[in-house]
Amino acid sequence: xxxxxSLWKWxxxxxxxxxxxxxxxxxxxxxxxxxxSSDDLENLTLxxxxxxxxxxxxxxxxxxxxxxAAIYVITQEDIRRSGVTSIPDALxxxxxxxxxxxxxxxxxxxxRGFNSQFADKxxxxxxxxSVYTPAFSGIIWEIQDLVMEDLDRIEVIRxxxxxxxxxNAVNGVINIITKSARETQGTLISTSFGTDxxxxxxxxxxxxxxxNLFYRVYLKYEREDGFDNTMGNRMPDxxxxxxxxxxxxxxxTLNDRFTLQGDYIAANxxxxxxxxxxxxxxxxxxxxxxxxxxxxxxxxGRWTHDFSSxxxxxxxxxxxxxxxxxxxxxxxxxxxxxDLQHRFALGERQDIVWGAGFRDSLDDSPASFNLTFYPxxxxxxxxxxxxxxxxxxxxxxxxxxxxxxFDHNTYSGYELQPSGRLLWTPSEKQTVxxxxxxxxxxxxxxxxxxxxxxxxxxxxxxxxxxxxxxNPNFQAEQLLAxxxxxxxxxxxxxxxxxxxxxxxxxxxxxxxxxxxxxxxTPVPHLVVPETxxxxxxGESYGAELSVQWxxxxxxxxxxxxxWLHMRLVPVDTTAGDSPxxxxxxxxxxxxxxxxxxxxxxxxxxxxxDQNVASYVRLDLGLSWRMNKTWEFGVFAQNxxxxxxxxxxSFRTSQVTEIPRSIYAKITCQF
Amino acid sequence: xxxxxYIKKQSLRFGMTEILVAVAVASALFCAETLMAADTPGAxxxxxxxxxxxxxxxxxxxxxxxxxxxxxxxxxxVMGTDPFGDNLQHDIEGKTMNGxxxxxxxxxxxSDLSGxxxxxxxxxxxxxxxxxxxxxxxxxxxxxxxDEQFAQKNGIINFVLKxxxxxxxxxxxxARKAGLTISSRLLAVADVVKGxxx
Numbered sequence: 001x002x003x004x005x006s007l008w009k010w011x012x013x014x015x016x017x018x019x020x021x022x023x024x025x026x027x028x029x030x031x032x033x034x035x036x037s038s039d040d041l042e043n044l045t046l047x048x049x050x051x052x053x054x055x056x057x058x059x060x061x062x063x064x065x066x067x068x069a070a071i072y073v074i075t076q077e078d079i080r081r082s083g084v085t086s087i088p089d090a091l092x093x094x095x096x097x098x099x100x101x102x103x104x105x106x107x108x109x110x111x112r113g114f115n116s117q118f119a120d121k122x123x124x125x126x127x128x129x130s131v132y133t134p135a136f137s138g139i140i141w142e143i144q145d146l147v148m149e150d151l152d153r154i155e156v157i158r159x160x161x162x163x164x165x166x167x168n169a170v171n172g173v174i175n176i177i178t179k180s181a182r183e184t185q186g187t188l189i190s191t192s193f194g195t196d197x198x199x200x201x202x203x204x205x206x207x208x209x210x211x212n213l214f215y216r217v218y219l220k221y222e223r224e225d226g227f228d229n230t231m232g233n234r235m236p237d238x239x240x241x242x243x244x245x246x247x248x249x250x251x252x253t254l255n256d257r258f259t260l261q262g263d264y265i266a267a268n269x270x271x272x273x274x275x276x277x278x279x280x281x282x283x284x285x286x287x288x289x290x291x292x293x294x295x296x297x298x299x300x301g302r303w304t305h306d307f308s309s310x311x312x313x314x315x316x317x318x319x320x321x322x323x324x325x326x327x328x329x330x331x332x333x334x335x336x337x338x339d340l341q342h343r344f345a346l347g348e349r350q351d352i353v354w355g356a357g358f359r360d361s362l363d364d365s366p367a368s369f370n371l372t373f374y375p376x377x378x379x380x381x382x383x384x385x386x387x388x389x390x391x392x393x394x395x396x397x398x399x400x401x402x403x404x405x406f407d408h409n410t411y412s413g414y415e416l417q418p419s420g421r422l423l424w425t426p427s428e429k430q431t432v433x434x435x436x437x438x439x440x441x442x443x444x445x446x447x448x449x450x451x452x453x454x455x456x457x458x459x460x461x462x463x464x465x466x467x468x469x470x471n472p473n474f475q476a477e478q479l480l481a482x483x484x485x486x487x488x489x490x491x492x493x494x495x496x497x498x499x500x501x502x503x504x505x506x507x508x509x510x511x512x513x514x515x516x517x518x519x520x521t522p523v524p525h526l527v528v529p530e531t532x533x534x535x536x537x538g539e540s541y542g543a544e545l546s547v548q549w550x551x552x553x554x555x556x557x558x559x560x561x562x563w564l565h566m567r568l569v570p571v572d573t574t575a576g577d578s579p580x581x582x583x584x585x586x587x588x589x590x591x592x593x594x595x596x597x598x599x600x601x602x603x604x605x606x607x608x609d610q611n612v613a614s615y616v617r618l619d620l621g622l623s624w625r626m627n628k629t630w631e632f633g634v635f636a637q638n639x640x641x642x643x644x645x646x647x648x649s650f651r652t653s654q655v656t657e658i659p660r661s662i663y664a665k666i667t668c669q670f
Numbered sequence: 671x672x673x674x675x676y677i678k679k680q681s682l683r684f685g686m687t688e689i690l691v692a693v694a695v696a697s698a699l700f701c702a703e704t705l706m707a708a709d710t711p712g713a714x715x716x717x718x719x720x721x722x723x724x725x726x727x728x729x730x731x732x733x734x735x736x737x738x739x740x741x742x743x744x745x746x747x748v749m750g751t752d753p754f755g756d757n758l759q760h761d762i763e764g765k766t767m768n769g770x771x772x773x774x775x776x777x778x779x780x781s782d783l784s785g786x787x788x789x790x791x792x793x794x795x796x797x798x799x800x801x802x803x804x805x806x807x808x809x810x811x812x813x814x815x816x817d818e819q820f821a822q823k824n825g826i827i828n829f830v831l832k833x834x835x836x837x838x839x840x841x842x843x844x845a846r847k848a849g850l851t852i853s854s855r856l857l858a859v860a861d862v863v864k865g866x867x868x
Contacts, residue, residue, distance in 0.1 A: 046856060049718065049721060
């Protein structure tokens with residue numbers, strides 16, 4: 001049922017609406033248009049013609065068809081029509097991805113297994129900046145946020161992308177790309193409000209400072225109440241976040257492009273946790289329920305120079321400062337990163353990419369009884385070089401791609417991550433690709449030197465404390481992946497994409513129990529130590545099938561199925577952390593009068609390890625583009641069920657149900 | 671070891687005030703902008719390429735032998751699957767350039783090329799490209815393509831998609847061989863990959 005919308009939210013929406021109604025009247029001189037007619041194009045000079053942004057790129061479809069990897073691209077249209085409001089929610093539509101919402105703000109996202117709140121086998125980049133935290137591995141999804149309307153696309157590659165992309169691209173790479181400043185000119189105001197008091201308001205303005213210098217600035221505020229737990233009680237996981245940033249794109253010559261962008265997000269996330277603490281006489285579990293502030297600020301600079309149409313150099317530097325808090329845990333991370341990449345054609349048959357990079361990170365976490373890092377302030381560096389050669393053996397028919405990354409990180413030393421791929425395109429309608437790759441994860445500070453007091457319980461001899469210890473000899477986890485894929489496009493209206501894989505894992509982390517011992521401080525207790533070891537190995541295999549059908553011009557259907565089988569020995573700690581079967585169907589229907597109707601059904605298999613049952617989810621979206629300025633939308637998620645659990649949490653035993661939700665959205669652009 | 675106090679419960683209340691401030695900042699920025707240079711927002715790839723074909727007639731000089739008389743039409747031949755949809759008919763056919771009307775012709779692979787001044791070779795002819803370009807090479811025809819190897823195979827102007835914009839690669843040597851003169855204005859906005867004399 002709809003929850004009562006509070007008075008202040010009506011006032012907020014009213015204020016936004018007032019601005020929105022007045023501003024276009026003020027904007028009489030602005031002649032910004034979304035697309036040009038041919039008459040307008042004819043009047044452009046040559047210099048202007050070479051700068052027109054093309055909105056439908058036919059070559060991109062060709063690139064995806066002949067890509068020797070399991071790649072899926074989420075477009076801006078997919079995001080707009082499905083009404084997803086966050087990156088993890090958008091990732092649900094990718095076959096082979098496991099996305100589980102933990103509570104109102106937290107997510108467990110992984111690819112091809114190993115899902116957890118801090119799944120560490122995924123490389124996630126936002127405009128080239130890695131958002132992986134080196135302190136304890138994983139992605140803090142709750143502070144990765146963007147103005148969804150300004151997202152150009154999200155490229156998801158399942159499987160190892162280490163040779164080209166880098167560290168921790170073990171099970172996948174997610175490349176989130178925003179539109180350039182030139183593509184987001186003018187004002188955009190969008191506000192949405194819905195159940196659980198969810199509201200999102202985004203303001204963006206894009207302008208031009210000179211012929212070739214474009215910019216945009218934005219501000220976004222969103223909030224949501226907490227969800228209910230399985231007993232029907234409201235959980236304190238409500239949250240809000242304020243987010244702002246700017247981007248400048250400058251093209252001083254035909255061959256140079258500069259980009260400077262920066263963002264800052266400050267979020268307050270409610271959470272609960274149970275962890276051990278002490279008093280004068282004993283250890284006991286305590287409950288935390290409160291607000292955890294988290295923030296991230298970053299600045300990214302990039303220069304792309306075209307030496308010729310077949311040689312391009314890119315230099316990128318960024319600085320990222322983030323603060324993560326969870327009850328007693330607090331971690332401040334600073335990352336400085338520099339990357340160089342050069343692409344060039346060598347003769348008629350080879351396309352070479354090579355590069356080098358350096359990342360310096362500092363993580364600073366004040367000690368608490370719950371978690372202590374050694375040392376508190378820790379520096380870690382990663383140096384890397386990589387190269388890839390795409391060899392055309394037979395023009396348009398057979399390619400061999402060989403690449404490798406060679407890096408050195410502070411914790412585990414040298415790693416070599418080679419990859420070999422074959423691409424065979426027997427006809428314009430079919431492609432077969434094969435890959436063998438090696439990838440490794442970089443250990444985190446937590447893995448190597450930390451003490452995490454996880455839980456305590458009383459016993460006849462006094463309190464017992466279960467403590468997880470980092471291991472200074474902890475090595476990188478290894479993956480050897482064999483992949484085989486097939487794409488078939490029998491006609492313009494049908495396409496099939498099948499990806500299969502067989503992964504062999506080694507040196508996978510598990511905490512192994514050691515000999516218990518007595519500790520006197522703060523009160524005498526027995527410590528049951530568990531130390532991080534590279535003691536697991538195993539295999540996984542699976543397949544992802546995606547079918548796209550466009551029966552008529554105005555109706556597109558996409559269905560996908562993914563299957564995962566995983567087994568680790570000697571103890572399968574991940575069994576049942578990822579669903580074995582997933583299935584989804586999406587329908588995008590264009591109705592007359594610029595109305596779009598979209599629907600999606602998802603089936604996600606159970607997670608026995610997490611005590612999570614399988615579920616079916618139905619999402620519907622209806623949007624109406626009234627004219628060039630106004631767009632209205634109504635979106636419903638999880639319609640079939642008042643709430644279901646998608647994942648457990650390592651911090652608390654109280655599990656949240658993800659509820660049915662409906663929201664309405666108004667967008668104004670001019 | 672002392673008990674560390676819980677992190678103080680901060681409440682950043684981002685309420686109406688902050689939003690109105692943001693709105694005010696946005697409108698101030700908007701009002702402050704004084705420079706409104708001509709912007710070139712989006713169009714479809716085929717629209718842009720069609721307009722380029724139209725422009726090539728303006729910035730390329732054919733030898734007198736290419737036309738039968740002063741008012742003979744400029745013929746654009748499209749060889750292979752036509753990627754332009756109705757853009758060519760819609761935007762170009764019927765218009766005139768220097769007193770010559772445009773005519774669009776669709777050609778089969780073995781057609782006689784001598785009637786064309788501009789020959790657009792579609793991607794579908796990739797396997798026969800070298801053959802076609804050899805035939806066209808000695809004739810006064812401006813060959814245009816959209817294939818990676820086009821300039822390598824002596825095609826004169828190649829469309830390349832770079833960063834979502836349609837860019838041009840020009841083989842000046844092939845242009846000279848065909849007896850064509852390309853205006854420096856067109857050369858300035860293109861990447862001359864072969865035949866640069868200076």
